[in-house]
Amino acid sequence: MARHKAPPGAVLLKRLKGMEGKPSQGLSLMLVSLSALPSEEEDEFWGQLDEFLVEFKARYEGELYELSLVDRAILVKMSETAEVGMISDIKVSVLRLVQQLYPEHFGMIDQARMLRTINLGFKLGPAIKFLEHFESQPGKTGEKGMKIRPLQEEDIKMVLEVNRKVGPEQFKKIFVQHQAMADIKPDHAPKELMNEYFIRMDALKKHVFPNVEMRGSGNLFNQLTITLDRVLIGAFDQINPVRKACSINLNVESVFTKAFETFLGKGDEPSVANMVFEFRQDNILQQFDEFKIAADLIKSRGGLIAVDAIFPETVGLVNLNKMGATFAKIFWRPGAEESLPAQREEIQRMQADGLIFILARLDDETGIQVGQDLGITVFQGFCIDDLLNTPEPEILVS
Numbered sequence: 001m002a003r004h005k006a007p008p009g010a011v012l013l014k015r016l017k018g019m020e021g022k023p024s025q026g027l028s029l030m031l032v033s034l035s036a037l038p039s040e041e042e043d044e045f046w047g048q049l050d051e052f053l054v055e056f057k058a059r060y061e062g063e064l065y066e067l068s069l070v071d072r073a074i075l076v077k078m079s080e081t082a083e084v085g086m087i088s089d090i091k092v093s094v095l096r097l098v099q100q101l102y103p104e105h106f107g108m109i110d111q112a113r114m115l116r117t118i119n120l121g122f123k124l125g126p127a128i129k130f131l132e133h134f135e136s137q138p139g140k141t142g143e144k145g146m147k148i149r150p151l152q153e154e155d156i157k158m159v160l161e162v163n164r165k166v167g168p169e170q171f172k173k174i175f176v177q178h179q180a181m182a183d184i185k186p187d188h189a190p191k192e193l194m195n196e197y198f199i200r201m202d203a204l205k206k207h208v209f210p211n212v213e214m215r216g217s218g219n220l221f222n223q224l225t226i227t228l229d230r231v232l233i234g235a236f237d238q239i240n241p242v243r244k245a246c247s248i249n250l251n252v253e254s255v256f257t258k259a260f261e262t263f264l265g266k267g268d269e270p271s272v273a274n275m276v277f278e279f280r281q282d283n284i285l286q287q288f289d290e291f292k293i294a295a296d297l298i299k300s301r302g303g304l305i306a307v308d309a310i311f312p313e314t315v316g317l318v319n320l321n322k323m324g325a326t327f328a329k330i331f332w333r334p335g336a337e338e339s340l341p342a343q344r345e346e347i348q349r350m351q352a353d354g355l356i357f358i359l360a361r362l363d364d365e366t367g368i369q370v371g372q373d374l375g376i377t378v379f380q381g382f383c384i385d386d387l388l389n390t391p392e393p394e395i396l397v398s
Contacts, residue, residue: 006050009067012075013131016124024121028078030062031116032090034070035213036108037098038150045101052093060086067134070213078117090115112311112333126363151212151220156227162208168235175203176232176239180388181247181358181380186372190387193378194245194276197236199228222251229254233263247276249308252287255294270302276327278308281318295324306358312336316346321353329358332367332381340370347374 019027032053037045046069053072057064062076078086094114099106118127163171178195205212229250232239240246254260265271277298284291284307295305306327307320312335320328328350330340347357359371362381371379 006053006064006066006072009065009071009073009131009135012063012065012067012073013128013135015063015075016120016128016131019120019124020128024119024124026077026079027075027120028083029118029120029127030074030076030078030086030090031118032072032074032094033113033116034094034098034109035113036110037070037102037105045097048097048101049094052097056090056093067131071134078119083117087115087117112331117334123364149211149213151209151224153220153223155209155212156220156224158208159204159224159227159231163231163234168238171231172235172238174207175199176235177203178246179380180384181360181378182384182388183377184368184372184379184384184387185377190384192388194247194274196247196249196278196380197232197239198249199232226251226254226257230257230259233257233259236263243272243274245274247278247306249278249280252279252283252291252294255297256290264297264301268300272298273302276304276306278306278327278329280309281307281314282309284323285318291323299324312340312343315340315343316350321350321355325355327356327358327378329360329380332359332361332363337366337370341374344374347376351375 016029034049049072050066053064053074056062057074057076060076060082062074065073065075067073076086091114095106095109098109118130120127166174176197177200178197180192180195182190182192184190232248233254236248250260279291279294298305304326305324306329307318307323307325308329310320310328310330311333312330315330351357356378357371357374357376358378358380359367359376360380362368362379362383364383367381367383368379371377
């Protein structure tokens with residue numbers, strides 16, 4: 001099927017910049033991302049997806065843009081009465097296509113990324129920043145586009161080779177990032193608690209995989225993340241030499257590697273007493289028996305456990321207290337201002353049992369207000385970075 005070629009992201013970025021300082025006229029940006037699927041341009045799926053989106057944008061008098069092979073954007077007027085139907089229409093149609101043409105990838109679709117909506121009346125600035133960042137990455141379409149191929153087994157070996165060549169210190173400077181978590185109580189200034197350390201996927205794409213779509217490769221991507229865990233652990237003495245309070249995100253499988261054994265050190269001393277180990281909720285459920293062993297090992301050496309990647313709508317579906325976790329990290333996303341308060345009883349029940357919730361991926365202060373109303377005071381995200389880096393105003397004495 002011949003693919004419909006929509007204007008690239010650079011055209012959309014120019015369009016949004018032209019809207020600055022003007023009324024948004026009820027416009028919203030709908031971002032469709034299917035990075036879990038194979039990115040082969042000739043595949044029937046992408047032709048059928050574009051056929052649906054062309055019909056969708058015509059029906060709602062919108063504008064369709066192709067940001068990359070796996071990412072689309074629709075600029076459209078969205079009234080409150082039409083919003084639910086429009087979102088449902090896209091989600092159902094896309095999932096139906098995935099089930100028909102990529103059934104083996106159906107369970108890999110990240111619902112948090114598949115469809116996001118941005119109300120440009122309130123968030124035109126963040127939308128422009130998002131597109132500016134997106135346009136600086138490999139894999140976009142348009143004049144500076146690049147032919148993208150799927151992740152391959154040799155690429156995983158390349159990560160180890162790059163780490164070997166540049167060494168842990170240089171690898172840390174190029175590829176490792178940290179982001180703070182802060183305690184923010186009502187009417188109090190933010191107080192930094194600890195940093196999360198992780199390998200930047202955008203840096204890997206830029207320096208190692210400029211023409212590779214890493215997330216559309218099923219088990220190969222999982223193997224890549226386990227390899228990255230090994231590299232991060234191996235470089236940790238350069239990243240955080242005195243092991244100040246921090247967290248790292250791991251796969252359950254990574255706890256059973258030789259690299260993690262070396263990281264823990266010999267004996268029974270509390271070698272990770274200042275560390276929180278974050279495991280994704282879906283990874284825990286898939287490897288639950290192994291997770292229990294891993295969690296017991298970590299806690300026996302003084303470490304703490306966090307359940308990562310919980311979505312607002314799923315809070316309470318899993319009894320997080322039974323996982324022996326100290327922290328639970330909820331990912332903020334569009335619509336969370338309504339869906340998260342609906343879980344108030346579940347959140348308060350788990351808080352009463354000692355669980356500390358962290359609200360992450362915050363781009364603005366709406367999440368702080370919603371979280372505090374639910375008794376959540378630990379936050380993370382670009383918005384929190386800005387708050388921590390904003391100097392307190394000077395008090396002038398006359």
